[in-house]
Amino acid sequence: MLRGLNYIAELRYMLTSLRRNSALVLPLRIACTVALSLILVWRLVENAAAVVRITDDRGGNIGAYWSRYMALRDAGEEIIIDGVCSSACTLVLGIVPHDRICVTQNAVLGFHAAWRPGFLGFEIINDPATRTLWNIYPMPIQRWISRNGGLGLATIYLSGPELLRMYRQCR
Numbered sequence: 751m752l753r754g755l756n757y758i759a760e761l762r763y764m765l766t767s768l769r770r771n772s773a774l775v776l777p778l779r780i781a782c783t784v785a786l787s788l789i790l791v792w793r794l795v796e797n798a799a800a801v802v803r804i805t806d807d808r809g810g811n812i813g814a815y816w817s818r819y820m821a822l823r824d825a826g827e828e829i830i831i832d833g834v835c836s837s838a839c840t841l842v843l844g845i846v847p848h849d850r851i852c853v854t855q856n857a858v859l860g861f862h863a864a865w866r867p868g869f870l871g872f873e874i875i876n877d878p879a880t881r882t883l884w885n886i887y888p889m890p891i892q893r894w895i896s897r898n899g900g901l902g903l904a905t906i907y908l909s910g911p912e913l914l915r916m917y918r919q920c921r
Contacts, residue, residue: 803830805856809837812864812879819845828852830920836860836905844886852920858909861891863901873903890916 802822809815815838822829823846832854835842840859842851864879880901884892891908894916898906908916 800825801828801830803832804835804839804842805833807833807835807839809839809860812838812841812882815839815841816845822846823850826850830854831857831859831917832920834858834860837862840891841883841886843891844888848888848917851917853913853917854920855910857913857917858907859913860905860907861895861901862905863903865903875903 819842822842827846827850829842829846829851830853831842831851833856835857837860840861843859864876864883865873866876866879868874884895884901887895894908894912895901895906898908
């Protein structure tokens with residue numbers, strides 16, 4: 751605390767000296783304003799990328815998820831998967847860069863084919879949408895899906911050590 755008081759005393763002395771030499775006041779004020787502005791901008795940029803936590807997302811419309819994840823990618827967002835991320839939610843894996851995604855021990859990824867309601871409400875695989883999903887997924891995810899039966903109407907789940915081998919664990 752004493753050191754802080756010494757700084758205040760030194761600042762008072764400098765300000766008193768500057769009042770006597772008014773030719774230095776304006777350049778010093780400009781320099782201080784620029785320095786403060788740079789510090790504020792630096793802090794804003796440092797905090798600009800927020801964190802999005804996925805905890806219980808069962809998916810939905812592929813187009814809506816595509817738009818959301820493109821916006822998050824472009825904004826530099828970090829993604830934490832800390833629970834269920836199924837269906838269209840898994841598009842995040844192919845849209846947001848790998849180094850901006852982490853998973854917790856609670857993370858569970860669910861994959862299935864895209865579908866549309868058919869006659870009497872039965873689910874019918876939508877081949878073009880399923881191909882789109884497939885092409886978006888990174889190669890390690892594609893290999894895992896292939897090893898585990900492929901994209902069909904039944905959901906297959908990736909979690910635990912297998913998932914942690916593909917994505918870094920959140921701190």
